[in-house]
Amino acid sequence: MSANREAVVETSTLWTREKGGSDPNITSSVAPTSTKPESKKDLQRTPFGDIALAASIAFTAFVLPNATDRSSLSVRNYFKPSHNFRCERNCTSSSFDDEISKQTLHSLERELETLFNNAKNEIIEGNHESNFANELHSLLVQFGTPILTLLGDLVSNPSIDVEAASQALRVIGRTQDELTVVPRFRLLIKALNSPSPIIRDSTALALFDLNEPGAIPYLQEAAAREEYVSLRNDYLQIAEELEAA
Amino acid sequence: MALFLRKLERKLWLDPQYSKNLGGLAADAIKNFKTFGNSLSVFSVEDDPNLITRVLAAIIGGCDRICEAEYALFDSSILDDLGIKYEQEDGKTADAEVNKQHVNLGDLTADQINNLAEKIQAIGHLNRILHNKIEESLREGIQRGTIQYDRLNKKLATSLMI
Numbered sequence: 001m002s003a004n005r006e007a008v009v010e011t012s013t014l015w016t017r018e019k020g021g022s023d024p025n026i027t028s029s030v031a032p033t034s035t036k037p038e039s040k041k042d043l044q045r046t047p048f049g050d051i052a053l054a055a056s057i058a059f060t061a062f063v064l065p066n067a068t069d070r071s072s073l074s075v076r077n078y079f080k081p082s083h084n085f086r087c088e089r090n091c092t093s094s095s096f097d098d099e100i101s102k103q104t105l106h107s108l109e110r111e112l113e114t115l116f117n118n119a120k121n122e123i124i125e126g127n128h129e130s131n132f133a134n135e136l137h138s139l140l141v142q143f144g145t146p147i148l149t150l151l152g153d154l155v156s157n158p159s160i161d162v163e164a165a166s167q168a169l170r171v172i173g174r175t176q177d178e179l180t181v182v183p184r185f186r187l188l189i190k191a192l193n194s195p196s197p198i199i200r201d202s203t204a205l206a207l208f209d210l211n212e213p214g215a216i217p218y219l220q221e222a223a224a225r226e227e228y229v230s231l232r233n234d235y236l237q238i239a240e241e242l243e244a245a
Numbered sequence: 246m247a248l249f250l251r252k253l254e255r256k257l258w259l260d261p262q263y264s265k266n267l268g269g270l271a272a273d274a275i276k277n278f279k280t281f282g283n284s285l286s287v288f289s290v291e292d293d294p295n296l297i298t299r300v301l302a303a304i305i306g307g308c309d310r311i312c313e314a315e316y317a318l319f320d321s322s323i324l325d326d327l328g329i330k331y332e333q334e335d336g337k338t339a340d341a342e343v344n345k346q347h348v349n350l351g352d353l354t355a356d357q358i359n360n361l362a363e364k365i366q367a368i369g370h371l372n373r374i375l376h377n378k379i380e381e382s383l384r385e386g387i388q389r390g391t392i393q394y395d396r397l398n399k400k401l402a403t404s405l406m407i
Contacts, residue, residue, distance in 0.1 A: 129309045129400070201257050205313060208375060228262050234373065241375055 119164035136171045148183045166202035173206025192222045208238045247321040249287040253277040256315040256371040278358045285350040302382035303338035306397045311380045319369035339396035
């Protein structure tokens, strides 16, 4: 099941990058196209729907065996132990894996909450490394997708400290890790819909840091609906720069 | 009449729409005017995008990493109107030419800072230069020898070597 989930992510990536279009799993509204989660566990972790699942099965069955160099690089490396959350714990049983994951996710969740709470007491300046940013970066590099799932929930929480959320988004954008580009991209695209202009501003900058041309149509859409004139111009400037890159 | 540049932490805090939604100048906007010894650093610039980028790159050169630079441009007449004293004082960036453009606004009161923020919001110009342009300018400066590499922030200098 986890293999399918990862494959869905990579299907989106290939579609976006090779067709030059938008990720079909992300709409311009907040909610993705998820329709029917397979289980409560899936609902909590990754809201992919039946269409995406079917695409993933088709992808796994027909595309992977004939994968090109780039797809084999991205898809197969995704399953490498060093980047597989469960495999890092040397587990083989899927049920045991899930149990470990739940426990670890819970402790990660608490760690993140503490980190965000402590960030309120830290003076965070844009161009200087904060402890918050450093620690978050370490967690992101160490845990990848699971921590991104938790971060996605945190930054969309209306009670979260806006400055800490903004910093988190910037860390997500500038982290150098090809293997988490897709989940980071998805998280940032969703954050463009944040009710906070500060978060939307940071998200657009994070998308520029990510340097993913797939963000261009989303930035243009965001500009079209943006109420702040300055932010509208900023999104378009970033879209232009990504286009030129 | 001189044109002054102030590097901002976040220009959105000074955005008139942002203030309008709050019902007044955002308290966070004052974070853009952090004083040291009741003094505030600005740089005298002309309306020249290359010079503005160079000044901002020199400022960012003192930071841990290359990042976008948000800034406000405002006319020196604002300072005269608010009774703010200012004088040229060499800056401390890695770019000697830019340092000569540094101007110190001195003996500031909290009221003056607040008024300056309001004036900049009303008639100043807010803008941003993305990190790729800052990096380009830093690299050019190092190549031309206008930026002293060993005066850059160590972390940032290391990242430029990669």
